[in-house]
Amino acid sequence: MISPSAFALPTGAPKHILCVGAAVLDTLFRVPTMPTGQGKVLPYDMLQIAEGMASSAAYAIARLGGRASLWGAVGHDETGERIVRDLADAGIQTDGMLRVEGARSAISTILVDDDGERLIVPFYDPKLHEHTRIVVPKDIAAFDAVLVDVRWPELAQQVLKMARAEGKPAILDGDVARDGVIEQLAPQATHIVFSEPAAHRLTGADNFAEMAALLKRRFAQSFICVTAGAAGSFWFDDQSDNLLHSPTITVKAIDTLAAGDIFHGAFALAIAEGRHPAEAIQFSSVAAAMKCEVFGGRTGAPTRDEVLDRLSSFTTPRQA
Amino acid sequence: MISPSAFALPTGAPKHILCVGAAVLDTLFRVPTMPTGQGKVLPYDMLQIAEGMASSAAYAIARLGGRASLWGAVGHDETGERIVRDLADAGIQTDGMLRVEGARSAISTILVDDDGERLIVPFYDPKLHEHTRIVVPKDIAAFDAVLVDVRWPELAQQVLKMARAEGKPAILDGDVARDGVIEQLAPQATHIVFSEPAAHRLTGADNFAEMAALLKRRFAQSFICVTAGAAGSFWFDDQSDNLLHSPTITVKAIDTLAAGDIFHGAFALAIAEGRHPAEAIQFSSVAAAMKCEVFGGRTGAPTRDEVLDRLSSFTTPRQA
Numbered sequence: 001m002i003s004p005s006a007f008a009l010p011t012g013a014p015k016h017i018l019c020v021g022a023a024v025l026d027t028l029f030r031v032p033t034m035p036t037g038q039g040k041v042l043p044y045d046m047l048q049i050a051e052g053m054a055s056s057a058a059y060a061i062a063r064l065g066g067r068a069s070l071w072g073a074v075g076h077d078e079t080g081e082r083i084v085r086d087l088a089d090a091g092i093q094t095d096g097m098l099r100v101e102g103a104r105s106a107i108s109t110i111l112v113d114d115d116g117e118r119l120i121v122p123f124y125d126p127k128l129h130e131h132t133r134i135v136v137p138k139d140i141a142a143f144d145a146v147l148v149d150v151r152w153p154e155l156a157q158q159v160l161k162m163a164r165a166e167g168k169p170a171i172l173d174g175d176v177a178r179d180g181v182i183e184q185l186a187p188q189a190t191h192i193v194f195s196e197p198a199a200h201r202l203t204g205a206d207n208f209a210e211m212a213a214l215l216k217r218r219f220a221q222s223f224i225c226v227t228a229g230a231a232g233s234f235w236f237d238d239q240s241d242n243l244l245h246s247p248t249i250t251v252k253a254i255d256t257l258a259a260g261d262i263f264h265g266a267f268a269l270a271i272a273e274g275r276h277p278a279e280a281i282q283f284s285s286v287a288a289a290m291k292c293e294v295f296g297g298r299t300g301a302p303t304r305d306e307v308l309d310r311l312s313s314f315t316t317p318r319q320a
Numbered sequence: 321m322i323s324p325s326a327f328a329l330p331t332g333a334p335k336h337i338l339c340v341g342a343a344v345l346d347t348l349f350r351v352p353t354m355p356t357g358q359g360k361v362l363p364y365d366m367l368q369i370a371e372g373m374a375s376s377a378a379y380a381i382a383r384l385g386g387r388a389s390l391w392g393a394v395g396h397d398e399t400g401e402r403i404v405r406d407l408a409d410a411g412i413q414t415d416g417m418l419r420v421e422g423a424r425s426a427i428s429t430i431l432v433d434d435d436g437e438r439l440i441v442p443f444y445d446p447k448l449h450e451h452t453r454i455v456v457p458k459d460i461a462a463f464d465a466v467l468v469d470v471r472w473p474e475l476a477q478q479v480l481k482m483a484r485a486e487g488k489p490a491i492l493d494g495d496v497a498r499d500g501v502i503e504q505l506a507p508q509a510t511h512i513v514f515s516e517p518a519a520h521r522l523t524g525a526d527n528f529a530e531m532a533a534l535l536k537r538r539f540a541q542s543f544i545c546v547t548a549g550a551a552g553s554f555w556f557d558d559q560s561d562n563l564l565h566s567p568t569i570t571v572k573a574i575d576t577l578a579a580g581d582i583f584h585g586a587f588a589l590a591i592a593e594g595r596h597p598a599e600a601i602q603f604s605s606v607a608a609a610m611k612c613e614v615f616g617g618r619t620g621a622p623t624r625d626e627v628l629d630r631l632s633s634f635t636t637p638r639q640a
Contacts, residue, residue: 027347027429029441036356038437046427046443048399079368082398107366109347109429111441117358121349121431123366 004311007283009065009304015272016067016142020159021149022052023072023087024106025079028297034113047296050086053149053173056258056298060265060287062091065304069093071155073128075105103127112295116253135162145169145272147264150177153184160188169271173264174198191223193267195260199226208234209243223277227263233281242319248285249310253292255300262301263288286310324631327603329385329624335592336387336462340479341469342372343392343407343417344426345399348617354433367616370406373469373493376578376618380585380607382411385624389413391475393448399425423447432615436573455482465489465592467584470497473504480508489591493584494518511543513587515580519546528554529563543597547583553601568605569630573612575620582621583608606630
C-alpha cells in the first residue's frame, strides 16, 4: 500500500501535458429508465458540456493540479466556438485548437439512466480530422508528456513519435477505434491504457489477465494496462515481468461517462510527475471511480485533495 | 373535389398570423434502426434546427405565403439566441420573443429511424413559461388570426380570449398537454385541431369518428377537427351538422416530425384567408403529408406552389 501522502502535488511548476483528440459538445439527459424503442422519454435533468476523450482527460489533469493543453478540431460554427470556450473556462489551454472550414463540430447526445447505464448517440463529421499539422520538436518542447486518443490518428501519430524521440512519455488512450488505428499508433507509444471493449476487440479474449498478456506480447515496447471498471486494472509490470491486478475503490456509480478519460488524464499526469506505473494506476483508479459518483460526465473529476482523501481506502496491487 | 386553383395565394397583403407557444432547439439524428436499450447508436445524418409546435406552424405559414409572428420564450443563453436567430432566418417575425433570465432554453434530441419512427427526448425548463404578459387589444390588432399551442397556457389563454373578443379566428393546437390545459384553453378557441393521442386521452375513444363526436359535444362552441395521420382528418361540419372524414394524399413517410404543426400552420393561414373549413383541411392535409416525404423536421414544409401541384391528387370529403 502506497501512502496517500506520496501522491501530493510535487513542488515546482506543475507538469504540462499535451492532450490530442476528441472535442465534442455533449448533451446529457438523465432519465429514470432507458427507452426500449420509439416514443417519448422525459429527462429529469439535462447538462450540455464540451468533453470527449482527450478533452475530459485534459480537464482531469487541470483538476488534479497539472497543466493541460488540448489539440483538437472543431467546425467553423457556433457549436465549435462553444466547445472551445467551455474547455477554456474549464482551465484547459485551447490555443492549439483548430477550426475547420466546411466541417461541422462534433456533437453527441447521451442518455444516462438511474442504474448508471448509457445510450450514446455521437455525430462526427469525417471532414473534421481530414487535415493534420506538421509537428516539429519545438511544438512539444513545452510539454512534459503527451496523451493522445484515437479520434485524430494522423496528428496523434506525429505527436507520439515526436514525444518518444524527445524522451518524453507518449501515452495512448487505447479505446475502440476504426480498424488499423491502434496498430498505427501503438508502436509510437511508451504507455498504452486500453479500455475493456478495445482490449476484447483486439485480442478476442474475455478474461482481463489474458487480454493484458496478449496485448503485452503484441505491443512489447510499451507499458500495457487494461482498465476494467469496477474490477480495477490489469497491467504488465516490466520490472518484475509480472502481470499485476490493481483493484479500485468501491463506489455507487451514478454516471460512468468519461470515467475512462479521467483515468487517462490522471495517469498521464502521474507519469509526467515521474511516478511508478503502480502508483500512477492507483491514483488514476481512485480519480476515475470518484468521477462515477456524480452525474455530469467530466464535471465529476475530483481535485487532487479529494483524491488524496480517498486514497486511504485503496489496497496494494497483487499478482493477477 | 375543390379545384387546386381555389387555393392560390389571395391578392392583397398576405394574412398575418400570431403563433404562441413552443420554441425549441431540436437535434435530429437519423439512425438506421431505433436503439432498444443501452449502448451506442451511430447516426448517419444530423440536423440542428429551431422548431417546436408554434414555431413549426409559423414556419409553414411563412412558406405558404403568409406572414407569421411568434410569441415564445427562450432562456437568456446561447441556445436561446440561436433559436431566435434560426427562426428569424426562416422568415418568422421574432420581435415578440421573450428572453427569460434564470431559465434554460428548451432543447430536444430526436432519433428518426428508416421506418420514420421517432424517439423524442425533450427538455423544458418549467421556469421558461412561469411569467406571462398582459395582452391588450392593440397587441393583436395587426393579426388576422391567432394560433396557440399548449406549451405556454397562461399566455395562450389571453391571446385566444382577446382574438375571439375581436372577432378573429382563435385556433388551438390541441396536442397532449398536462392535465387541465385543454380545458383551460378550449372555451376561448373558435377552432380546435386535436392530435390523435390528445383526442384519445380526452375521450377514451379508439375510433376517430367517435373521438371527434365526443369532442364536439364537449367543446360545442368551437369548430372541431381530429387529425389522424395517414388516415386523414375527422371533423364536425357545423353547417350540415355532420361528422365528415377528409382523406389525405398517400406519401412514403421518411420523417413525420412536425407534420402536425405544419397542418396547424396551414390550417390557420387558410382560415385567415377566409376559406371554408373543408378547404382549409384539404390544404393543410396535403401540406402536412408532403412534409413527411423529406428528412428534417419543419424544414420539409412545402411552399404554396408545391402544395397546389399536389392538390390534384386529393379527393373530396365524405360522410364519416
